[in-house]
Amino acid sequence: MKLKTLAFGRTYQFRELKEVMAKANEEKSGDQLAGIAAEDAKERMAAKLVLSDLTLEDIRNHPLIPPESDEVSRVIEEAVNEPIYRQIRQWTVAELREFLLQQGTDQDQIRRVGRGLTSEMVAAVAKLMTNLDLVQAAAKIEVVSHCNITIGQRGVLAGRAQPNHPTDSLQGMKASLYEALSYGIGDAVLGINPVIDSPDSVKALLDATKEIMEKWRIPTQNCVLAHVQTQMKAIRSGAPADLIFQSLAGTQSGNTAFGIDVALLDEADDLIRREGTGTGPNLWYFETGQGSELSGEAHHGVDQVTLESRCYGLARRYKPFIVNTVVGFIGPEYLYDSKQVIRAGLEDHFMGKLQQLPMGVDVCYTNHMKADQNDMDNLAVLLSAAGVNYLIGVPMADDCMLNYQSTSYHDIATLRETMRLRPAPAFEAWLETMGLMANGRLTPRAGDPTIFM
Amino acid sequence: MAELAYRFSSAGSGGIASGELDDGTDKSNADHTSVSVGTDASDEAEAAEAGSPFGEGLHRVPNPAWEEGMGELLSSTPARIGVWRAGTRPLTKEVLKFRCDHAAAIDSVYGEVDPSLLQEFGLFTVHTRFGSTENYLKRPDMGRIVAEEGVQLIRSRCKARPQVQVVVSDGLSANAVDANLRDVYPSLLDSLAAYGLECGTPFFVRGGRVAVMDHIGELLQPETLVLLIGERPGLVSSRSLSAYMCYRPRKGKVESDRTVISNIHRGGTPPLEAGAYIGSLLKKMLEQRASGVHLNS
Numbered sequence: 001m002k003l004k005t006l007a008f009g010r011t012y013q014f015r016e017l018k019e020v021m022a023k024a025n026e027e028k029s030g031d032q033l034a035g036i037a038a039e040d041a042k043e044r045m046a047a048k049l050v051l052s053d054l055t056l057e058d059i060r061n062h063p064l065i066p067p068e069s070d071e072v073s074r075v076i077e078e079a080v081n082e083p084i085y086r087q088i089r090q091w092t093v094a095e096l097r098e099f100l101l102q103q104g105t106d107q108d109q110i111r112r113v114g115r116g117l118t119s120e121m122v123a124a125v126a127k128l129m130t131n132l133d134l135v136q137a138a139a140k141i142e143v144v145s146h147c148n149i150t151i152g153q154r155g156v157l158a159g160r161a162q163p164n165h166p167t168d169s170l171q172g173m174k175a176s177l178y179e180a181l182s183y184g185i186g187d188a189v190l191g192i193n194p195v196i197d198s199p200d201s202v203k204a205l206l207d208a209t210k211e212i213m214e215k216w217r218i219p220t221q222n223c224v225l226a227h228v229q230t231q232m233k234a235i236r237s238g239a240p241a242d243l244i245f246q247s248l249a250g251t252q253s254g255n256t257a258f259g260i261d262v263a264l265l266d267e268a269d270d271l272i273r274r275e276g277t278g279t280g281p282n283l284w285y286f287e288t289g290q291g292s293e294l295s296g297e298a299h300h301g302v303d304q305v306t307l308e309s310r311c312y313g314l315a316r317r318y319k320p321f322i323v324n325t326v327v328g329f330i331g332p333e334y335l336y337d338s339k340q341v342i343r344a345g346l347e348d349h350f351m352g353k354l355q356q357l358p359m360g361v362d363v364c365y366t367n368h369m370k371a372d373q374n375d376m377d378n379l380a381v382l383l384s385a386a387g388v389n390y391l392i393g394v395p396m397a398d399d400c401m402l403n404y405q406s407t408s409y410h411d412i413a414t415l416r417e418t419m420r421l422r423p424a425p426a427f428e429a430w431l432e433t434m435g436l437m438a439n440g441r442l443t444p445r446a447g448d449p450t451i452f453m
Numbered sequence: 454m455a456e457l458a459y460r461f462s463s464a465g466s467g468g469i470a471s472g473e474l475d476d477g478t479d480k481s482n483a484d485h486t487s488v489s490v491g492t493d494a495s496d497e498a499e500a501a502e503a504g505s506p507f508g509e510g511l512h513r514v515p516n517p518a519w520e521e522g523m524g525e526l527l528s529s530t531p532a533r534i535g536v537w538r539a540g541t542r543p544l545t546k547e548v549l550k551f552r553c554d555h556a557a558a559i560d561s562v563y564g565e566v567d568p569s570l571l572q573e574f575g576l577f578t579v580h581t582r583f584g585s586t587e588n589y590l591k592r593p594d595m596g597r598i599v600a601e602e603g604v605q606l607i608r609s610r611c612k613a614r615p616q617v618q619v620v621v622s623d624g625l626s627a628n629a630v631d632a633n634l635r636d637v638y639p640s641l642l643d644s645l646a647a648y649g650l651e652c653g654t655p656f657f658v659r660g661g662r663v664a665v666m667d668h669i670g671e672l673l674q675p676e677t678l679v680l681l682i683g684e685r686p687g688l689v690s691s692r693s694l695s696a697y698m699c700y701r702p703r704k705g706k707v708e709s710d711r712t713v714i715s716n717i718h719r720g721g722t723p724p725l726e727a728g729a730y731i732g733s734l735l736k737k738m739l740e741q742r743a744s745g746v747h748l749n750s
Contacts, residue, residue, distance in 0.1 A: 166721045172530035179534040259709045259746050332590045367558040367686050396533035403687025413541040447538050450519040
């Protein structure tokens with residue numbers, strides 16, 4: 001493995017693959033915080049040059065986090081299709097990039113090659129891609145999933161209704177949910193982040209959303225985003241959950257900090273298949289986000305793009321219905337400004353899609369980041385062009401419980417109109433019967449939440 | 454920030470979650486996994502103080518299907534609903550209101566706690582290694598370590614090995630401390646006294662992060678520690694406070710070892726009730742010798 005290059009009139013020698021991978025990243029405050037980022041723009045380019053000439057085999061043969069000591073590494077390793085890998089192992093990372101971008105490369109070819117890739121190879125190629133590369137390559141990959149309805153088809157932009165309330169008031173939750181439905185949002189999931197992480201509270205929210213789904217015959221799925229163990233208790237006590245949720249980290253120790261491991265996820269997987277109310281076969285909802293491993297001091301000196309890709313390698317094991325990266329939620333110590341958030345959103349979406357995940361993105365920021373709503377408008381348009389499966393819908397983009405800003409019901413409706421996208425077909429048919437949508441556009445009735453009272 | 458994974462939450466029926474609000478990573482768990490004891494969703498006090506020109510509580514939907522129902526919806530949540538639209542975009546006033554609130558939130562990150570408030574409760578001040586607000590934002594690790602001068606001060610002024618150590622910090626919102634300490638702090642002390650718990654010497658940490666608890670834990674070796682710290686400001690409230698609690702906080706504790714009550718402000722978990730509730734949780738931690746996900750509530 002050649003870790004040396006001549007550039008800018010000098011020799012750059014890197015010690016190990018881990019260093020090349022970190023330094024080849026676009027600038028991120030999280031890599032700087034971890035002390036692993038490139039020293040300057042030239043060193044960043046030298047690392048990209050070295051990385052571009054490495055083969056996929058080089059990457060696989062030099063594990064960043066050994067499978068012997070990390071179960072996420074083991075999950076990723078075990079998922080590799082060996083015959084496909086043998087066909088492509090001599091490719092350089094540069095060649096992988098060009099393969100993805102060739103006009104002759106269709107999504108079935110990408111899907112096939114994707115099965116021979118590890119998460120580290122996927123991260124590596126992302127580091128060589130421009131923002132527009134990431135948009136174009138991702139746009140080729142259609143990942144369709146089904147829980148109670150199908151989403152992810154080309155031309156579909158779904159929305160998660162996120163009707164959070166600062167005290168989990170059922171009335172307050174319903175108010176925001178009615179508003180969402182009246183704007184045509186909620187086809188990805190009716191998903192609530194609870195304040196109170198208890199089985200009773202989770203059950204109450206699941207019961208309430210299920211009741212609304214049944215009363216109005218809404219073709220969608222519900223989920224309450226508590227800790228997986230809390231949801232399991234709720235489900236065992238009879239709570240109607242279509243999907244089960246968990247946040248993931250890209251290392252075993254990161255997951256330990258989240259209070260989970262593969263055995264627990266396997267147990268939850270078994271439970272949702274036996275006791276869940278969703279049709280399936282896709283019954284999981286995962287969330288991820290660059291920087292979570294570092295915040296838990298569980299990064300092993302690996303950069304945050306690679307660790308994020310490893311989250312997807314883990315997620316893939318469970319064939320989820322939806323996955324989203326909460327891209328700007330963690331804060332300025334990981335993604336400092338809008339430029340970094342936009343880059344990360346495009347990277348994550350691409351890396352997830354290449355690993356055959358039904359990727360959504362929580363296009364978001366916190367109030368201590370150097371970003372504002374205009375930046376979110378930009379990223380949402382870019383992701384819509386890239387074929388993102390769904391975005392998050394929050395009243396006026398302001399989540400009154402999580403204290404951050406995401407995308408709004410209005411934003412998703414606007415993206416659909418502007419980018420010629422539609423809700424999931426089953427959901428759109430329902431919107432038509434409700435008189436909220438006609439010919440793919442909102443009707444004058446849309447925007448009145450009291451029609452659901 | 455904080456955000457993060459149910460790593461943070463305890464599975465108990467009390468709904469206690471633990472997490473690290475200011476450095477979390479998973480939005481499902483961090484700020485979110487907390488316990489609320491209040492139900493009042495309105496935050497009229499803040500709106501009034503903000504001097505809003507936008508006519509709070511009015512909906513803009515023309516001829517709603519059920520006019521009275523609209524009032525019911527609006528009064529049930531602080532979320533921005535009933536806002537109507539121009540095509541698929543929000544109306545101009547709503548867009549400007551949103552931008553005004555964002556402007557206020559940005560400014561609160563850079564505020565400082567009122568020194569007279571700290572004096573009133575006899576809290577002396579130590580600094581972390583944060584240096585500047587910019588550096589505080591980029592280097593959370595610096596906010597987890599008490600600077601050398603502060604270490605000396607803590608060693609010389611604080612009682613060692615108390616049952617309960619109380620610490621206050623500005624965190625990401627000095628406003629949160631200013632707005633809530635007068636309510637939450639006395640009710641916490643009353644609650645501790647009622648349970649007969651012995652309290653150490655309280656103090657204030659400037660530039661603190663949640664995990665500064667561990668460093669303080671090493672210095673004073675308390676049985677339990679509660680940190681009242683300003684949360685990352687939101688648009689609805691820039692004054693939300695969190696209480697992070699840990700049984701035997703020491704170096705190496707992880708987020709799931711901590712229990713948190715978040716969203717403490719007049720429109721969320723009422724500060725007076727939060728103080729009493731913190732006391733009852735600390736008592737439970739001492740009884741069970743555990744906190745965070747290990748605590749059965």
